[in-house]
Amino acid sequence: MRTTLRLLANIRPARYLEPGTPTGLTGLWTHNNPRSALLYIYSNTLEKLRSFPESSLYRQSVESLTKHRLAVVESITPPGYDAWKVETNELSRILDLNPEGFRVSSGRVDGSEASFIKLGNKTFVVRKEHEEGDVRLEEWDGEADEGPGAEGLRSQEERANLLVLAERKDLRDASPLQWKEEPQLTADQVSELETRLGAGLIEEVIQVAEGELQLVDTMFRARVWEELDEKARDDQWTYSERDSQ
Structure with a gap:
């Protein structure tokens, strides 16, 4: 109640x-959004x-x-559910065909994460939001500051790493998939x-x-x-009863 x-x-x-x-x-x-939470x-x-x-x-x-x-x-x-379902079904179909081509936009700038999870025939977007904190209170990881990089010619290994970085596609160029939340009840x-x-x-x-x-x-x-390692006694579940005689 x-x-x-x-x-x-x-x-x-x-x-x-x-x-x-x-x-x-x-x-x-x-x-x-209690409905979508319970469904998941x-x-x-x-x-x-x-x-x-x-x-x-x-x-x-x-x-x-x-x-x-x-x-x-x-x-x-909820109201508007049918229209939302049609839209999200199309997004799910595109995602199945090219799962690497999209990122879920969490809409936050604090590094929040969002991932797609499929359970049976249902697709869920699960967000993990990072709580806002003061960077001054974060524990130092012990990494030493080695200062600016060395001057002069780079080694062959360093040049190879730079080539890989140059060819790598910037994640910001990926098209974010704007997933609309289910309408509220x-x-x-x-x-x-x-x-x-x-x-x-x-x-x-x-x-x-x-x-x-x-x-x-x-x-x-x-x-x-599995069976118990130590078997229950025969009278384990026999309770005392008042003698009716």
């Missing part, structure tokens, strides 16, 4: 929740579960729940999604999904589908 603060959150005229505003829960802020996390979880044997009860239970939640999220599409759609999932605010659902994704790696390393 939505909290009172969430209902009174600052929203735009078209009834869109404003990213970064309080949700009513301490330390939890309104997500900028759930798809990633299902992809990792494929590494488990099909007989694994853990895989079966988590896979069933994740597929259900994924279907719920996919069933609610309206406030009413977010409320509907929260109701159908029944797991609190959509930001809480994202946190739980992220935890489940990390747990998959832990369970895989533990090889939970």
